[in-house]
Amino acid sequence: MSTSGNPARVWARDLAFGVRFAVGGGREGWARTLLTAVGVGLGVAMLLLAASVPAAFQSRSVREDQRVASYSDATHAGPGPHTLLARDAATTFRGNGITGELVRPDGPSPALPPGLSRLPGTGEMAVSPALHALLDAPGSALLRERLPYRTVATIGAAGLSGPRDLYYYAGDPQLTTLNDNAARIDHFGASSSEQPLDPVLILLVVVAVVVLLVPVGVFIGAAVRFGGERRDRRLAALRLVGADRRMVCRIAAGEAAFGSLLGLAVGAALFLGVRQLASDVTLYGLSFFPSDLRPETALTVLIAVAVPLSAIAVTLLALRGVAIEPLGVVRNAAPRRRRLLWRLAMPLAGAALLYPKAGRGGVSDTVGEIQVGAGAALLLVGLTALLPWLVEATVRRLGGAGSVPWQLACRRLQLTPGSAARMVSGITVAVAGAIAVMTLMSGVGTQYTRPTGQNTAQAQMAAYIDLPKGTDPGAVVSAFRGTPGVTGVRSATTAVAATVPALARARAVFARKHDPDVFADVPQISLTVAGCPQLEAYTGEHGCRPGSVYLIGEGDSGQPVVRPGETIDLAVPDPAATSAGSARPWTVPATARTGTAHVDATGAQHTGVLATPQALSTAALADPQVQISLTLAPGVADAPDQVRNTAVRFDPSDPTVMLSATDTSGPFSGIRRAVLAGATVVLALIGASLLVSTLEQLRDRRRLLAVLVAFGTRRGTLGASVLWQTAVPVVLGLALAVAGGLSLGALLRAISHTPGGYDWSGIGTLTGIAAGVVLVVTLASLPPLWRMMRPEGLRTE
Known part of the structure; x- marks a missing residue:
């Protein structure tokens, strides 16, 4: 074949020749091309979903802002x-x-x-x-x-x-x-004024994006190499009829480009299908309309250009390690051992980019974001370079002893360790990235999770009910006591008062100006009316009896704002009131005792004047509120909802809260939900891509399997060997993922300056889920395996 002429025309001719190979290769050629297209398409669909995330969240935010009640x-x-x-x-x-x-x-x-x-x-x-x-x-x-x-x-x-x-x-x-x-x-409708994320949360977002997208790139790279051995044998035949090495590389690039372009179409179709199903899916409380999933134009163009170029680059890079000669492919001979040193360069380069940011408390500029993102990506991608060496070094030491399925599996892994490593490289990167993000989130979470002071051992729910005029607090408490699933009720009635001189001055101003805002400036005194058991818990004092009154300091001074024998006004008008009302004086008993505020089960402190009902009647309070803490029966699933139903009988807005020992900030909680939702989608992609990869490898070995069956090998033996062929690289890949994920997580924690250990239970669960996904995919590939063992597998074209 002539290779002279204009370089552009030569490239175009050879690329077109590769496309003809992909299209006109018969049933085998189409099967290989379609498997490549499906593998690439899964990755492209994920990339398009990722490109839609900014617009999707922006659309949700806009609609949420438009329904905000404003004045x-x-x-x-x-x-x-x-x-x-x-x-x-x-x-x-x-x-x-x-x-x-x-x-x-x-x-x-x-x-x-x-x-x-x-x-x-x-x-x-x-x-x-x-x-x-x-x-x-x-x-x-x-x-x-x-x-x-x-x-x-x-x-x-x-x-x-x-x-x-x-x-x-x-x-x-x-x-x-x-x-x-x-x-x-x-x-x-209100205009949102979102606060910028702090550097630690920016670091978490950057790492999460890298961790979720790097496995997609690995999947696409592995899909492009489907059917590589058969392709190399065809290229050797071209060498026999006169094509040089450069020409066969260009032909291979054309074949890969066509598969990737077809993968773009498949990916677009998958994305549109998933987009239509978006309304029926909720992940960690997030749901989107199909119209929300609109890929950014620039990112869509980048995907459309980058995927075919990446496919060509991966193909040419793979051919560098194969000697395609007119008489065959040298790869079929004993392979040269893989070298370790250059494979360490990529993860070490990633660590070198991350290490200078250690101790900086996150990233606060674009350069820092790029540096951390590039470092994390290099370290994760570097694991895919280490995995083939690890698989080869391990299977080389596996002896010939053992059962027949084990021996068949070991021999196959020794012949093609690279194919085995490529099959699990995606899940290795995904698990390593997930461990790194989990490690970072567990450390960062300590900064954005604060203790509430609530004692969930004493109470699990609380209700705050504003009493309508004339309502007896006892009736409210009795209703909660009779609620199914409630085993304990503690209650107190609260209100506010003011000193007589201060409130008299405010009423005088209101009489002249009729401005209710004057009452908002009156210093208020907190009032709490409860039984002795509650007052002793609030004050830490003992010896309470009917008629007791306690004065608890509030503010920085800790001194009571009223003294025994002082008269206060209980009728403090609401700032929105249209009338100043009349005074309702009450004199603090001379026997009132001072005390120190203690935190109750809800995490609150009661200060000001604390009195028993015999000393201060709840009927004398202006606009009182009943505060109730409730103990729920364990094992009664609907107890919280029964409590809420009781509460809405008095206040239809449901004034109940579930008590919790900790509280997590909104931005961190939102990022965590988004990361978990993305990880779920990536996990689904892992399973689908792994199934396609497994089917491709089985199809490539169909004739060999049929020969073994024809010579009398039991199908159960071959099935067990396939399971072992999957298990060995999976175990090695997960071990490498744990090591790489922990290393990356340690570097990220150093960057975010967050202390803490590793979440070993979470890491174990994550690793087990990944192994379970591989097991399910392997079992799903057994029915096609049985079909490939039929004698028809010996037929050739």
Whole structure:
């Protein structure tokens, strides 16, 4: 074959010749090309999903901002035709967070939230499609009891953060602005002012992106090399008819390019299919509409260009280690041992990039982000270079002893250690990256998780119920005592008071200006009314009896703000009140004792005046609130929901909270949810790609398997040998992944300056999940294996 002529024309001719090989290679050629296309397509679909993440989260954020109840200065003038009262009414049902708004229009044309054509009236409710389905589901009787409104409308997509969003608007005629129960608004929609992430969280985001995307690149690189041995034999035949080495390399590049281009089409089709299913999937509380998944244009173009170029580069790089001659492929001879030194260069280079950032407390600029991202990527990709050497060095030492399946597996691994290593390289990188992120998150989490002071051994839930006028706190407490699943109730009634002179001055100002804001500036005194057991727990004092009063200091000084014998005014007007009311004096008994505040089960401290009901009647308090801590019966799954249903009988906004010993910051929690969702998708990609890779290797060995069966080898023996061929490189790959992941995690912890040990239980679970994925994929490949052992496998074209 002539190789002279214009270089561009020569390249074009040889690349086209490679495409003809991929298309016109008969059934074998098409099978190889389709397997490559599917492998590349899975990776491309993942890349397109990753390219859609920024737009998806931006769309969710915009919709969430547009439904925020907002007000302008004009609403302070009072109700108008376009205003309404709104109050947040979030609740939880069996672990599912439900968000809502209680609304009451002031006029005939109130502002409307997005997704609704009218506000629900009294006793009516507009719900999201997901909440509608949950309400109608069997076993949701408790939720229907908690939201006893009649559903009259469905919230449109414009008013939902995602298709699985649980949201509602309910009409409540009892809403008032007193006690800050509700806010008067005149429109929906707010501009978000997101705070920039601090350097440690930026580090976590950068590493997570690298860890989630590097395995995808490894999968694509492995898919391009499907059928490499058969391809090399065909190229040797071309050498026999006169093609030189450069020409066969260009032909191989053309074949790989065609497979990758077909993979782009497959990946685009898979992405569009997954995109349509997005509405039905929820990962760690995140759901998206199909229209949210829009790949960034620049990233899409980059993927379309980079994948074929990478396929060509991987193919040419693979051919450098193979001597394709006219009489055969030298790779079939005894292979030269792989060298270790150059394989260490890539992970060492990654560590060298990461080490200078150690102790900096994260990354705070673009250069630092690129440096850390490149270092992490080099270290992870370097594991794929080390894995073939590790597999070869291990299987070379495996002797001939053992069962027949073991011997067959060892011999096959000794002949083709590179193929075995490529099959598990993706899962090795994925597990190593996941261990590194887990290690970083466990250390970073200590910075963004703070103790709440809540004692979950004493109480598991709390309720804070504002008492309507005339309501007996005892009736509220009794209702909770009779709630199924509640074994203990502790309660206290709280309110505020003020000194008589301060409140008298405020009333005088109000009489002149009629400005209720003057009452917001009055120094307030906290009041707590409870039984002796509670007061002794709040103060740490003993000897309480009916009529006892305690004065507990508040503020930095720790000194009580009132003295025994001093008179205070219990009738403090609300800042939104339209009347100053009349004074309600109460004199602190001369027998009042001072004490020190102690933290209760809810993590709160009660300061100011603490009194028994015999000393201070709850009926004398202005706008009192009942604070209740509850102990739940272990093993009663619906106990929290029973408590919430009791609470909404007194306050439809569900004033209950679950107690927790720690609290995690919102930004860190959001990043963790996104990382876990991405890791779940990558794990699914691992399984699919590994199955395709296994099927490709079995197809490549079909004739050999058929020959062995024809000579009398039992199928069970061959099946066991295939399992061993998978198990050995998987064990080696996971061992390398654990070592590499721990090393990268240690470097990242040094960069973030976070202390802490390793989460060995999490690492063990993650490794076990990865091994389980490989086992499931291997078992799924056995039916095709049985079919390949038939005598028809000896047929050739």
